[in-house]
Amino acid sequence: MEWINKSRVLIVGLGLMGGSYAKALKRLGYHVYAIDRNMESIKYALDNNIIDKGSDIPDEKLLQEADTIIFGLYPAIITDWIRDNQKFFKSGIIITDVTGIKGKIVYEIQDILREDIEFIAAHPMAGRELSGVKNADESIFRGANYIVVPTDKNSAEAIEWCKNLGQILGFSNVSVLSPDEHDSMIAYVSQLTHCIAVSLMTCRDNHKLADYTGDSFRDLTRIARINEDMWTELFFMNKEKLLTEMDLFIEELQSLRNYIENGDADRLKNKMRLSTQRRKNFDK
């Protein structure tokens, strides 16, 4: 479909991200449908005018009407869901997802997908420390990155369509990476940082320290409030790349530790100068 007002968008998995997509697309004039196994989420979204129609089962009629489908499901269940229900999809449509890792699922989905339907993967790099459709908020897209993740099987048309989706949702930057590039990048900038935040919070008792912490500790642990089911899946699905990044980081921190133990001011300051110089690149 073209991204024109009045087409029918079906969102499967109406959580924080699916709900935020729904709010943005509804405001833009699309007909928004949703399927979520939790009837409370569907009811909330209907009551609050976030969606036009909804169901807690894979309703044939909703599936047949959809001009596109956006998957907001946990990564471990997307492929099976598509395998079970693709017989109802309208012919010729493009479908996409919001999953935080790609290599493990994109090829799998493209392999089992009907030939008259195209799956183009995308990763909206936005989020909150809260989950569920009740916390959905399209303002999380502002200032955030949207990454389109095509394979050799994708058409130029589907890539353009997907970039356009990121733009109309309100993301500030839309870019394109291969599944491998995406997963390496995400292992470093997102998965490793979440592992660090969790470890910093759990490595010692800190219940008396909330009164004394400055901004730095709060900044480093904001993402330590974490959805344990989703992140465990994401970590396991990107295990090899995440372990590589964790080992690089642990080795680096161990070096810094040894410079401090040995009073090696020169090497320590060199690291700090490098970090200062590199960090400037991220302030724009």
Added chain:
Amino acid sequence: MEWINKSRVLIVGLGLMGGSYAKALKRLGYHVYAIDRNMESIKYALDNNIIDKGSDIPDEKLLQEADTIIFGLYPAIITDWIRDNQKFFKSGIIITDVTGIKGKIVYEIQDILREDIEFIAAHPMAGRELSGVKNADESIFRGANYIVVPTDKNSAEAIEWCKNLGQILGFSNVSVLSPDEHDSMIAYVSQLTHCIAVSLMTCRDNHKLADYTGDSFRDLTRIARINEDMWTELFFMNKEKLLTEMDLFIEELQSLRNYIENGDADRLKNKMRLSTQRRKNFDK
């Protein structure tokens, strides 16, 4: 001295923190003097009405006039500076500092200090990623913690005086810790976090990644822009406690790494639940 308008406050070391103190105290109606070996800093502060008088040497007259002295010097040189210049201090005054570690210097200063003068240590837990008086900004005190760090040698009067200083400067929380408690806390919430931020920034090439990072990476590396001279001094002066915290953190992250490698979802989720629960305590 009482914290009454019109008393004369001398700031020794007019950097980011000294300059921010100067701005706040001047606005409150105090006479603010400064000594800094960098004449440019003094000139800038005079030109911008941040101080009333200044000198780039330990000017006898300024020292004799001061009703209190606040040390904004790097920790390694405070004790020597006081030893060299205390003969000019007015009798009966209370003096304080802004240093980020305490055990190593507080006892040292109190040992060499004239008996008719009292040193009470304080740590204003505020800062910016920029240094120097030109970046001084008293608004960094809002929402921040001010910690008074007395020893057995301090009088109840000096402790009250110092708490009052934190309050009039505009800090949101003023509390009291022993030097040992302070240094353990700071090793964890501040020094370890800076080591983590630096290591995250230096552990691998990332110059192409600025376009793809979400808020989490930016949050975790904001403090990777770091004053290498000051922080190297702070790390070395608190070496033993910092190494303890670094080892605890590295061990914890290593455990998380092993849970991921072994696919141990139960232990991984337990850590995430603990981190989520603990982090809530820091959101107020």
